[in-house]
Amino acid sequence: xxxxxxxxxxxxxxxxxxxxxxxxxxxxxxxxxxxxxxxxxxxxxxxxxxxxxxxxxxxxxxxxxxxxxxxxxxxxxxxxxxxxxxxxxxxxxxxxxxxxxxxxxxxxxxxxxxxxxxxxxxxxxxxxxxxxxxxxxxxxxxxxxxxxxxxxxxxxxxxxxxxxxxxxxxxxxxxxxxxxxxxxxxxxxxxxxxxxxxxxxxxxxxxxxxxxxxxxxxxxxxxxxxxxxxxxxxxxxxxxxxxxxxxxxxxxxxxxxxxxxxxxxxxxxxxxxxxxxxxxxxxxxxxxxxxxxxxxxxxxxxxxxxxxxxxx
Numbered sequence: 001x002x003x004x005x006x007x008x009x010x011x012x013x014x015x016x017x018x019x020x021x022x023x024x025x026x027x028x029x030x031x032x033x034x035x036x037x038x039x040x041x042x043x044x045x046x047x048x049x050x051x052x053x054x055x056x057x058x059x060x061x062x063x064x065x066x067x068x069x070x071x072x073x074x075x076x077x078x079x080x081x082x083x084x085x086x087x088x089x090x091x092x093x094x095x096x097x098x099x100x101x102x103x104x105x106x107x108x109x110x111x112x113x114x115x116x117x118x119x120x121x122x123x124x125x126x127x128x129x130x131x132x133x134x135x136x137x138x139x140x141x142x143x144x145x146x147x148x149x150x151x152x153x154x155x156x157x158x159x160x161x162x163x164x165x166x167x168x169x170x171x172x173x174x175x176x177x178x179x180x181x182x183x184x185x186x187x188x189x190x191x192x193x194x195x196x197x198x199x200x201x202x203x204x205x206x207x208x209x210x211x212x213x214x215x216x217x218x219x220x221x222x223x224x225x226x227x228x229x230x231x232x233x234x235x236x237x238x239x240x241x242x243x244x245x246x247x248x249x250x251x252x253x254x255x256x257x258x259x260x261x262x263x264x265x266x267x268x269x270x271x272x273x274x275x276x277x278x279x280x281x282x283x284x285x286x287x288x289x290x291x292x293x294x295x296x297x298x299x300x301x302x303x304x305x306x307x308x309x310x311x312x
Contacts, residue, residue: 036152037183043152044184047082047159049301051218052177052189054210056202058168061223061261062192063092064271066165069190071276072294074120079160082113084150085124086177087167088143089136094126098274102127111154123154140172147176161301169202170209178213187301188216190258194224195241200249207253218300219256221293222246227263228285238263259293261286 044050053069055062063085070083085093094100097116104111104127113121125136125146138146156162167173178186189210193203203220210217222245226235241248250257264286270277278287 036148040148040152040180040183043154044156044162044181047156047162047184049160049305050162050164050181050184050186051297051301052164052166052186052215053192054166054174054189054206055168055192056204056206057193057199058090060168060192060194060199062168063087063096063165064267065190065192065221065223065261066163067093067096067271068267068276068278068290069294069297070120070122070161070163071278072290073161073163073298074117075278077119080119080121080158082121082123082156082159082162083165084154084162085122085126085165086147086150086173087165088125088138088146088173089167091124091126091129091136093122093124093165095132096271096274097122099124100126100132100274103130104128106153109153111150113154113156121156121159123150143172144176147173148180151177151180170206174209175213178215186215187304188218190218190297191220192223193220193246194239195222195237195245196239197243200243200246203246203249204253207255216304217255218297219258220246220250221258222260224263225260235262256296258296259289261289261293 051069053062053066066083066085070081073079074081083093083097085091087093094102097114099114099116099122102114104114111123113123114127115121126132129136164177166177191203191206191210193199207217209215224239225245227238228235243249246260247257249255262285264277264281264284266281266284267277267286270280277284278290281287
């Protein structure tokens with residue numbers, strides 16, 4: 001049941017983040033046509049930039065990157081940031097954002113995000129689960145329906161950056177989010193990989209997917225790119241780039257390499273506590289890499305921003 005307390009303003013709706021009722025997910029949202037596109041466009045018209053975070057393979061740090069990208073963008077208090085987690089079968093964002101165990105409800109069919117900070121809102125399928133250990137056993141149509149509901153029914157409000165954390169690979173969820181957001185404007189995708197060939201092999205597939213569906217590629221991030229000793233500052237290769245790593249792959253495929261992020265054990269500790277690693281370890285080599293990457297993403301978005309009249 002939704003919380004009974006009323007929010008400031010006395011509307012009688014649930015106070016914090018409100019989200020889709022489990023009973024409604026996938027029920028009345030499978031409609032299409034121009035009306036659906038117009039509704040999505042109207043809901044997302046105040047979203048200035050949309051960035052998808054992709055990975056060819058699981059376990060490369062995609063959700064960690066999504067969370068830290070949102071944290072980094074929200075460090076500018078003049079920017080409003082939203083983080084949407086559509087990794088339906090493996091939602092990690094609630095844990096990483098310190099929102100694990102939160103439950104969502106709705107008010108007058110409008111859904112509201114949880115706020116980690118005043119200017120950082122989060123929505124995730126994890127908020128629908130009674131326990132973080134619950135398995136989501138859904139077929140494609142129900143997954144697609146939930147994604148559409150998150151885009152159509154959530155009151156995102158005025159948002160400078162909408163960051164979308166996607167599942168690994170190229171599945172129904174990716175096709176759906178690209179199709180639905182095509183009614184508005186997607187700045188592009190950031191693809192996260194690790195240096196070894198077993199990861200790069202799947203990233204090449206991800207790049208081909210983006211090109212086939214005409215999804216712009218902002219660039220590639222090589223995560224876990226070596227380890228910098230906090231005492232002697234020497235760097236060691238944990239995952240040797242046997243085929244040249246992301247740098248060589250990006251050169252071959254004419255894709256931008258946004259940067260390389262070294263391993264730092266503090267990242268895992270911060271994520272487990274639901275805190276921002278960037279704030280907790282501001283001098284870490286990984287933090288410095290993240291800040292440069294985030295700056296490049298911001299510059300790309302500003303350069304490729306469509307005039308408002310073309311979006312509406």
